[in-house]
Amino acid sequence: MSEAPLPASRAASLPLIASELALDFTNSVADRGGPQHAEYLHSGSDIILWAHHAQLLSDDDRDGALALVGADEALGSLLLAEAHALRETIYEIGAALARRETPREEDRAALTAFHARCLGKARLSASNDSFAWTWEPRTALIEAVLGPIALSALSMLTQQDLARVKRCEGEHCGWLIFDTTKNRRRRWCEMEVCGNRAKIRAFRARKLEAT
Numbered sequence: 763m764s765e766a767p768l769p770a771s772r773a774a775s776l777p778l779i780a781s782e783l784a785l786d787f788t789n790s791v792a793d794r795g796g797p798q799h800a801e802y803l804h805s806g807s808d809i810i811l812w813a814h815h816a817q818l819l820s821d822d823d824r825d826g827a828l829a830l831v832g833a834d835e836a837l838g839s840l841l842l843a844e845a846h847a848l849r850e851t852i853y854e855i856g857a858a859l860a861r862r863e864t865p866r867e868e869d870r871a872a873l874t875a876f877h878a879r880c881l882g883k884a885r886l887s888a889s890n891d892s893f894a895w896t897w898e899p900r901t902a903l904i905e906a907v908l909g910p911i912a913l914s915a916l917s918m919l920t921q922q923d924l925a926r927v928k929r930c931e932g933e934h935c936g937w938l939i940f941d942t943t944k945n946r947r948r949r950w951c952e953m954e955v956c957g958n959r960a961k962i963r964a965f966r967a968r969k970l971e972a973t
């Protein structure tokens with residue numbers, strides 16, 4: 763559809779390692795509120811590129827959505843604002859679960875309200891042997907991009923073992939993960955990133971002690 767080159771964005775290559783879509787979406791910020799705080803979603807286009815990266819939009823839908831926000835700056839700004847709001851709501855819920863606390867009522871209510879709004883624009887479409895909520899990005903862009911993420915959060919909250927929600931123990935990380943391992947021993951977002959850094963720190967500390 764579009765021959766224009768895709769905008770370069772970290773959003774299109776962020777690791778998707780949480781094992782739950784909704785938690786992967788919260789992991790588009792690093793070291794949230796900390797000294798190495800980094801935001802990876804800066805525009806409506808970034809949100810669309812992330813959604814395509816997470817397989818929520820086809821190539822055609824991504825190109826169509828990019829054209830929509832390219833032609834309508836207000837729509838892009840609204841998409842970004844709604845995406846950040848949903849993301850921080852899910853993050854607050856996930857971080858509370860990782861601390862083994864009950865998520866705040868106001869966050870649960872915000873997630874429910876956003877989901878209800880998205881469902882108002884959804885269709886129940888045949889998918890293999892069952893049905894799935896689907897959205898038409900050309901007429902309901904914000905709901906098409908964010909609806910599946912809100913649904914993922916609610917499905918996790920209502921159907922999953924929430925003791926498996928954890929926060930990566932890596933320094934300056936804070937990413938949320940859903941531990942699907944049999945022995946529930948997962949500690950890191952990515953072993954090659956936070957796990958190895960922690961090992962190197964522990965090794966150096968032991969070496970210092972020995973000298």
Ligand SMILES: [Zn+2]
Nearest residue numbers: 930935951956
């Ligand atoms: Zn980490």
